[in-house]
Amino acid sequence: MFYPTSTSMVYRRGIQAITLSVDLWIHYLQFLKETLDPADPETLNTMRGTFEHAIMSAGLDFRSDKLWEMYINYEAEQGNLSGVTSIYSRLLGIPTQLYAHHFQRFKEHIQGHLPKVFLTPDKFIELRKELASVNHHSGSKMEYPSGLEDIADPAQVCIHDYVELC
Template sequence: MVIFSLRSDKLWEAYINWESGGKRWKNVTQLYERLLATPTSKYMQHWQKFQEHVKKHLPSEVVGVDEFLSLRRSVLTELNRSDIETPDEAPPGVEAAPGDEQVGTNVDEETKALQKSIISARQKIHEANVVEAKALWSYEDAIKRPYFHVKPLEKSQLTAWRNYLDYEIKQGKASRVRVLFERCLIACALYEEFWMRLALHLMWLMYLFIRFQEHVKKHLPSEVVGVDEFLSLRRSVLTELNRSDIETPDEAPPGVEAAPGDEQVGTNVDEETKALQKSIISARQKIHEANVVEAKALWSYEDAIKRPYFHVKPLEKSQLTAWRNYLDYEIKQGKASRVRVLFERCLIACALYEEFWMRVGVYVEYFEIWW
């Protein structure tokens, strides 16, 4: 997906300019929030422009009502003001309810404090993004040939792709891993090891679930899930076991000193523990199964694509059909982010075929999704 690229700055800027042209300042703020959490090459410029955006407009114009009222209460408290509005009061600039005429005094001081609070609320996101962008840039900078070519890649370039994949897989962000694999398989299309690695990555899902089951069985149920989930599962388990020692929410899990009168809790611990562990695993089983089914389905379409890169030589009819089927499948699933990613890949391989450019135009217009 383009928006996950370090060089996606121009796309973000075009989107922000479009929203600014319509004076949709809250939408601009929301875009900046997404951008400030996305590693790009011009992260400092985006941070500065976001601050300018906030300082250029009234606070009530750039954030939602809930955030505005929450921040305003805090600011008025800090300024030792007594005109703290209630949730049903209107923001400055909107006609206030009878009796609220005092709201609006010291507006300049209040506005500056509010703008500072809005910026401060995004400061940590920006700082975390700076660290991530710098780490990613070191890998990105090592990639000298991100496009396909029949000429073999140098060993240093193969190593750079391996290191980049290792880093992203370690970070554990599935969407970014997938995008990097797609980029990698364009530049390294002639190298079987990267295709095998993608296949093994799908198998990794199976391995992770097995490791998860081992983790759950190795520890007490109260150690691997939160208190709320533990108590909820335990009630269900004790009911199934026809036990009468069902604890209440304020009772302690097994292994923690129980409240007076709860001495009976803890009998048949082995049986109960095994049943709880089984329940914890079962609660995640459906998620895992759905993920495996989806991965297999995607792989069947992925495997049909034999030329994912651009070439002036016409594509075979079977390849055009494969792209059409893949697009049909992803659009039917209804996950916009994945559809965008696939369209971007498709328009590289099928750049010479007008039908795919027309199709993306229809999709964007129909679903009102920014491309």
């Protein structure tokens, strides 16, 4: 007979005893994902809280890649793309075994979605101005090759569309 409460207590005692065990955290998170009711509104908070606890406890380990990937995949499944971006931002500040792999996946994540998913309009404009200054442009009026003056700036169109959606 299966007793989820007893199993959960065993996992918790194990985690208290060996907080740095990436494998134990992974198994506990898999157990929670399989046993918690997805329809319960508290499930999301429980999972996120447990992921955060796991990352704070074992996320600095050189071989913690699978733990981070589980968290990223969970947030992606929930449709929280800004959360995915935030997790990648934290992960890329840690020297893990699969750092290059994570950086590649982060680039694919960023390139696969519009900036409005991750950035506020103010942050987008700030980054656009920074990019323009780096490229020695004035941010407000760009110099175009002849014949391209009447083509709309895609960044301005994106900002306009984003503001209209809000």
